[in-house]
Amino acid sequence: MVLLMSILKMEFNNNQYQCHTVFEYKDYPKDAGFKWEKKAKCWYTDSIILTKNLIDTLKKEKFVYEMSDSFTEQYEKEEKALKANLKAASKVASKFKAPAPVGLDYLPYQKAGIEYASKKGSALFADEMGLGKTIQAIGVINTKPNVKKVLVICPATLKTNWKRELSKWLVNDDLRNAVSVVGSKIGLSTSDIICDVMNYDLIAKKAATLALVEYDYIIFDEAHYLKNEKSKRTEEALKIKSKNFFALTGTPFLNNPFEIFTIANKLDPVAFKSYGSFGYRYCSGHFQKVDPDSLKNLDELQSKLKEAGMIRRLKKDVLGELPDKVHSTLAIPTDSSNSDFKFAIRAEGQFIEKSFKEYNSILTALSKIKKRTDEYSKKLEELRAMKTEFRSQISRIRRETAIAKAPIVAEYLQEAVESQGKVVFFAHHADVLDIVQNKLTAAGIKAVRVDGTMSQKARQASIDGFQNGDAQVFIGSIRACSEGITLTASSTVYFGEMDWTPAKMMQCEDRCHRIGQKNSVSVINVVVENTIDDYIASTLANKRIVISKLLNEENEQDGEYKEFDFDDFFKFFGMDAEKIESEEQQAA
Known part of the structure; x- marks a missing residue:
């Protein structure tokens, strides 16, 4: 509506923007957020944002209005500062x-x-x-x-x-x-x-x-x-x-x-x-x-x-500043009130401490025995047996810790869904996948799953439910999801368990980092502070060790490796072992 004469005037008095108008047009300042001042009989605000709301509306509707010199001077100064501030934010x-x-x-x-x-x-x-x-x-x-x-x-x-x-x-x-x-x-x-x-x-x-x-x-x-x-x-x-x-x-x-x-x-x-x-x-x-x-x-x-x-x-x-994938480690503190969690973490700590004592005892004995003797050979054999038993037990220990922390991981996933939408979760063990899936379902979050027990048809239904449907979380086995799957509906990947080799985890990460992905992919490794998975996350992130050959490739723990730096491992937990020559270490 175009008026032939101004019946709305803007002024700046007493550090306030004021709008003087007749009752018929009160909705202009009122809708812009101005308040009514009874004594002065005008609408007012001290906000440049609300004042800009009003001016923009008046201009848009081609409503004729008048501005005092003091208003014009103050408004132009504050509008310029506002634009700079909003741009900086x-x-x-x-x-x-x-x-x-x-x-x-x-x-x-x-x-x-x-x-x-x-x-x-x-x-x-x-x-x-x-x-x-x-x-x-x-x-x-x-x-x-x-x-x-x-x-x-x-x-x-x-x-x-x-x-x-x-x-x-x-x-x-x-x-x-x-x-x-x-x-x-x-x-x-x-x-x-x-x-x-x-x-x-x-x-x-x-x-x-x-x-x-x-x-x-x-x-x-x-x-x-x-x-x-x-x-x-x-x-x-x-x-x-x-x-x-x-x-x-x-x-x-x-x-x-x-x-x-x-x-x-x-x-x-x-x-x-x-x-x-x-x-x-x-x-x-x-x-x-x-x-x-x-x-x-x-x-x-x-x-x-x-x-x-x-x-x-x-x-x-x-996006231009971000790398294709951003990796981070989310460490769970060990002071949880959950008794199962406490028990598992304590058991893992005791296992590490006991293993170190046995390992260091053998190394200490080796350092005192004359080389190339029968006694020395027997000790090297003892060291080899200790390492084999350690690798066998470490898979069990890691599984028990992963199961104990799974309810906490489910809480993280629930918060992630609430804050950003769809997320992807990977783990090794079926028990871990079960716990996370049940916890999310109980919280009213729809999750789909792909593991090694499913038919191709069922796998594809889960993938489609996540990619094109209303599923909020994709739950996948690391082993079953390393190839042939596209999960670009999400740009956030959580790992509830770590793998010894980066390649296996990268293959899973790349389910999200594929053609069609419009964002940088965030990869979060959820570990418990000062545990074996924390060590793996640390060593992989810093490229401190390179681990090669698979051990027991056909079993569920696919991902454990023969080559393992025991000194590096124990040092992570603040334990320094006796030093022996590298030849003997390799022989063991």
């Missing part, structure tokens, strides 16, 4: 020089995120999974040499991972040396230098100690854990004193916009003032079950979140 490359440890560096889009967050102070890292939110958060801390007190709060299953990443990426030696994982029996630090990692469930129990410290930075990982503003967990978490904070989540709101309110409010209490006003503005006043049709003003919400400090990039935005 989604920037995919930067030459920003963020300190990093020797031999490590950030990708260009990570530098852009570090640059933006370091300027904002507090930030919401909302990049899609697999883009390195953890590294960026640590990167910001690296830009602040005076930071002395850091607290990371995350799910219990991620504590070990945070410990490893902090130890790897922090450039401040004092902070890196202070990294500590807090548990029910391990307390929080109150010293001058703090770098603690704790899980959300411990916040209430540690409240008294937390109240004694003001942190330089708090990092809330998987920040959707704080989505319920009325939960005790959220209330206690937001009470912790800090100068700045980071919230990390690849899914800012899993089911509806309300789930981001607590973090949004902490980032900018003025822009996101109350739960009620947030609900009316973005969910049409629906506070319980939010229907997609009731969602509104989401572009505005996106802009306000970015203006407040949200950084959001998708894999497709930075």
Whole structure:
């Protein structure tokens, strides 16, 4: 509608954008998010985003309006700053020089995120999974040499991972040396230098100690854990004193916009003032079950979140910077309350310790016996027998650990589905596949499966159900899925068990990394901290050993190998064996 004269005037007074208009046209400022000021008899806001909403609508509808000089000057200045800020929040490359440890560096889009967050102070890292939110958060801390007190709060299953990443990426030696994982029996630090990692469930129990410290930075990982503003967990978490904070989540709101309110409010209490006003503005006043049709003003919400400090990039935005496949290890801490899990981990530890004592005893004896004697030959034979028995037992031990950790792995997969959609899971043993499949089904997640017992027709039905149907998780046997399968419906691969040879795992990974895949593929090896699988993940990642010939190729443990560096293995667990000459080692 085109008016012949201006009956809507924009002004800037008392640090507010004001809209003066007649009752008939009140919906223009009201719908844009302005509030009514009774005394001044005008609509007002202090938000450049809401003001831009109104101006854009008026221009679109060719509505004639008037602007005072003070309004024009302020609006143009703030609009320019807003555009620059929104661009920085989604920037995919930067030459920003963020300190990093020797031999490590950030990708260009990570530098852009570090640059933006370091300027904002507090930030919401909302990049899609697999883009390195953890590294960026640590990167910001690296830009602040005076930071002395850091607290990371995350799910219990991620504590070990945070410990490893902090130890790897922090450039401040004092902070890196202070990294500590807090548990029910391990307390929080109150010293001058703090770098603690704790899980959300411990916040209430540690409240008294937390109240004694003001942190330089708090990092809330998987920040959707704080989505319920009325939960005790959220209330206690937001009470912790800090100068700045980071919230990390690849899914800012899993089911509806309300789930981001607590973090949004902490980032900018003025822009996101109350739960009620947030609900009316973005969910049409629906506070319980939010229907997609009731969602509104989401572009505005996106802009306000970015203006407040949200950084959001998708894999497709930075695909040119990402390698074809990104490998990472997700270490499960050993302090789980599950009794079966505890028993299996303890049994594995005892097996490693017993094997080392036997191995080292034989080596010690060999070092004292004269070479090329009958006694020496007998000891070498004893060493060979010990190694053969070790290789036989290690398969059983690994299987028992894999079964014990399978319920925890299923929880990871459930979270992955909720945050990013379809995922692929591989493991060796049928027991592990069974447990994971049953747990996911009980959680209401549809999973399909391919293993060596299935007919070709059944295999194809499972593949089609994942590729083209509504199946959310593909569960596959490493041995049965190494070729002839396309799973490009997902770009996320989890391994619940490790294989001794990279080639076998790469073949499985490549089910997702094929023609038709539009994203970089994230490959996550889920291991238990300080276990045999943790060793395998470490050695394969660092290319420390090359293992060749198969042992028992036809049995279910296909993947165990004859050549094995025992010294390297035990050293991983902090055990140094007696040294003997390499010729004797090879002979054994």
